[in-house]
Amino acid sequence: MSPTASSPRPLRIITSGAQAAPIETLLPGYDGEVEVSYGSSLGEAHDSIPTRLAKGERFDLYFLAEAAHARYSRDGLVSQDFVPLVASRIGAAVREGAPVPDISTSARLKDALLAAGSVAHAASASGIYLSTEVFPALGIADEMKDKARTIFSERVGRVVARGDADLGFQQMSELLPIPGITIVGPLPPDFARVFVFGAAYGLDEGMRPAAEAFLEFLRREDAAPTFTACGLDPIS
Numbered sequence: 026m027s028p029t030a031s032s033p034r035p036l037r038i039i040t041s042g043a044q045a046a047p048i049e050t051l052l053p054g055y056d057g058e059v060e061v062s063y064g065s066s067l068g069e070a071h072d073s074i075p076t077r078l079a080k081g082e083r084f085d086l087y088f089l090a091e092a093a094h095a096r097y098s099r100d101g102l103v104s105q106d107f108v109p110l111v112a113s114r115i116g117a118a119v120r121e122g123a124p125v126p127d128i129s130t131s132a133r134l135k136d137a138l139l140a141a142g143s144v145a146h147a148a149s150a151s152g153i154y155l156s157t158e159v160f161p162a163l164g165i166a167d168e169m170k171d172k173a174r175t176i177f178s179e180r181v182g183r184v185v186a187r188g189d190a191d192l193g194f195q196q197m198s199e200l201l202p203i204p205g206i207t208i209v210g211p212l213p214p215d216f217a218r219v220f221v222f223g224a225a226y227g228l229d230e231g232m233r234p235a236a237e238a239f240l241e242f243l244r245r246e247d248a249a250p251t252f253t254a255c256g257l258d259p260i261s
Contacts, residue, residue, distance in 0.1 A: 036235045040088035041066040042199040043113050043222045046255040066093035068148030070177035078102050085232040090150045091221040104226040111257035113220045115151045116197035117209040118185050131215045135163045144173045145181045145190035159216050182206045197256035
């Protein structure tokens with residue numbers, strides 16, 4: 026693939042883990058050169074989007090959580106435009122072959138968390154939600170301080186697959202591709218927050234046409250099943 030006529034150089038994009046799998050799946054069918062980087066929407070990992078922005082790295086298209094876009098656009102680091110692409114939900118996983126806990130209600134989720142020897146969650150939007158809202162609402166914030174680990178620069182599912190955590194939480198789309206784990210299910214209805222992920226344009230107006238073309242490619246009707254298969258609900 027090569028840059029298109031309207032693009033003077035390859036399109037530089039960065040995606041958080043929630044949208045990485047469908048983008049990777051669809052990318053070979055795109056007629057244009059795209060350079061892909063990866064980093065969480067939020068958090069302090071060395072490769073996260075906020076860390077990269079703080080170091081002066083810039084991209085033409087950012088695939089990130091809506092809440093993260095609000096912050097970075099306010100600071101003038103990305104465009105004001107946000108294109109919602111998918112809705113995502115947090116899921117839980119255990120190591121393949123391990124007993125699968127019931128987390129179908131708030132009470133059972135609480136029991137599962139207290140019974141787990143160790144719990145892993147992401148450093149980005151899903152982990153922040155768990156640590157700042159779910160754990161306190163369940164009344165177990167103090168108990169979780171000693172057993173909950175924030176995972177930086179690695180998929181939570183890989184930590185669980187190695188046996189380094191009994192129970193792991195991350196966006197469903199980030200758990201599904203990981204071998205060696207069993208998906209327990211989504212959070213119970215009381216905590217089933219929907220996270221909106223999408224794209225924000227970079228500040229280089231010369232690359233805007235190429236960024237718009239790539240977004241149009243991802244939003245085709247025949248691309249929707251790929252997002253669905255990755256655990257995401259396309260937003261039309």
